[in-house]
Amino acid sequence: MLILFGIIIASISIFILFLYYSLDKKISYKDLNRKHVVITGGSSGIGKAVAIEAAELGASVTIIGRDKNKLQSVVDEIKSRHTIHSYQKIQYASLDVTSDYKSIEKCFTELEEYIGPIFMLINCAGMCICGQFENMNVDDIKQMIDLNYFGTAYPTRYVLPGMKKRNEGIIVFVSTEAALFGIYGYSAYGAAKWAVRGLAESVFMELVGTNVRLTLAFPPDTDTPGFKQEELTKPKETKLISGSGGLHSPTTVGKKMIADAMKGKSYSVFGLTGHILSLMYCGTIDSISQVLLQIVTLGFIRAIIILIVLSFHKIVRDGLKEKASKKHSEKDD
Numbered sequence: 449m450l451i452l453f454g455i456i457i458a459s460i461s462i463f464i465l466f467l468y469y470s471l472d473k474k475i476s477y478k479d480l481n482r483k484h485v486v487i488t489g490g491s492s493g494i495g496k497a498v499a500i501e502a503a504e505l506g507a508s509v510t511i512i513g514r515d516k517n518k519l520q521s522v523v524d525e526i527k528s529r530h531t532i533h534s535y536q537k538i539q540y541a542s543l544d545v546t547s548d549y550k551s552i553e554k555c556f557t558e559l560e561e562y563i564g565p566i567f568m569l570i571n572c573a574g575m576c577i578c579g580q581f582e583n584m585n586v587d588d589i590k591q592m593i594d595l596n597y598f599g600t601a602y603p604t605r606y607v608l609p610g611m612k613k614r615n616e617g618i619i620v621f622v623s624t625e626a627a628l629f630g631i632y633g634y635s636a637y638g639a640a641k642w643a644v645r646g647l648a649e650s651v652f653m654e655l656v657g658t659n660v661r662l663t664l665a666f667p668p669d670t671d672t673p674g675f676k677q678e679e680l681t682k683p684k685e686t687k688l689i690s691g692s693g694g695l696h697s698p699t700t701v702g703k704k705m706i707a708d709a710m711k712g713k714s715y716s717v718f719g720l721t722g723h724i725l726s727l728m729y730c731g732t733i734d735s736i737s738q739v740l741l742q743i744v745t746l747g748f749i750r751a752i753i754i755l756i757v758l759s760f761h762k763i764v765r766d767g768l769k770e771k772a773s774k775k776h777s778e779k780d781d
């Protein structure tokens with residue numbers, strides 16, 4: 449008995465030591481003084497909260513979006529209330545991130561010429577059009593990929609060579625909790641965010657051995673102008689399922705996202721449900737504590753999540769019944 453116990457303890461210790469020497473060391477940044485931070489989608493919602501936080505941490509900030517009025521008003525707000533050093537530059541660039549690569553490259557080159565090399569890129573531009581897949585407008589299906597996937601992939605493609613050359617930098621990808629498991633009504637949108645997750649996981653491995661870091665964020669429902677818009681056409685089932693993760697404030701989400709990125713975390717989750725769901729997330733190896741926690745809890749967590757997902761199936765079945773009885777009573781009228 450004692451020998452068996454000894455063998456188990458020894459194996460665990462060897463495993464931990466192996467992880468300790470194999471994993472890239474975490475690089476933690478305390479502030480963003482004199483650093484250039486670029487936030488796509490920085491004129492609204494989560495992106496705006498991230499831009500404010502970056503400025504409060506001392507960064508020179510560029511926000512990107514299409515609507516110049518919105519961009520200008522956020523630049524004014526940050527300049528007047530959220531900078532801490534006189535040398536911080538706050539600016540905007542009006543760019544559609546779904547443009548061809550040449551336009552992205554031209555815009556980003558100009559940004560670097562004016563403020564300096566990009567230290568941190570936060571890809572927040574994105575949006576959700578919900579609906580059952582068979583009811584989706586086909587142009588919207590493509591728009592979901594163009595904006596959420598290519599709108600992240602192209603800016604990232606631009607910054608990577610410079611970051612690798614300087615051997616420093618942080619990239620943040622904004623995915624969603626709906627890319628931790630598939631959810632009713634998030635078909636076209638979810639697929640695009642799963643693509644973002646897929647890109648992150650490969651690039652993550654391509655960054656092994658360098659000091660460039662990538663953080664993949666999985667936000668839950670967050671109370672932003674974009675969220676209010678998507679609520680207008682969201683199926684009832686999606687509202688019920690998605691709502692079980694709660695509604696979070698953009699400031700809390702933005703602050704946590706930037707804090708995790710500065711700590712060098714490979715993923716970022718929010719709230720209790722995000723943390724529980726993240727135990728199932730095995731796409732990157734983040735830290736010794738993540739690995740050990742997963743080894744110990746995964747079986748149990750899988751069982752819990754199966755029960756929760758089956759309760760979501762019930763929501764879908766109830767929806768079918770409701771629609772059927774509605775049809776029935778319409779026929780009777």
Ligand SMILES: NC(=O)C1=CN([C@@H]2O[C@H](COP(=O)(O)OP(=O)(O)OC[C@H]3O[C@@H](n4cnc5c(N)ncnc54)[C@H](OP(=O)(O)O)[C@@H]3O)[C@@H](O)[C@H]2O)C=CC1
Nearest residue numbers: 489491492493494513514515544545573574669670672674
């Ligand atoms: N809110 C939520 O519940 C959740 C959101 N997310 C993700 O977080 C990110 C931010 O969402 P949220 O804050 O709610 O969104 P908002 O709609 O509030 O803000 C979106 C931002 O992206 C910009 N944007 C949109 N389209 C383009 C484009 N083609 N080119 C450049 N900029 C563009 C908008 O500016 P403009 O329109 O002027 O271009 C705006 O600044 C998105 O990627 C979203 O998918 C993930 C999980 C949950």
Ligand SMILES: CCCCCCCCCCCCCCCC(=O)[C@@H](N)CO
Nearest residue numbers: 576624625626668669690692693721724
């Ligand atoms: C103890 C229980 C643990 C498991 C609970 C499962 C909860 C599931 C919540 C799924 C939330 C999906 C949010 C998507 C938000 C989003 O991307 C859109 N708002 C788009 O903007």
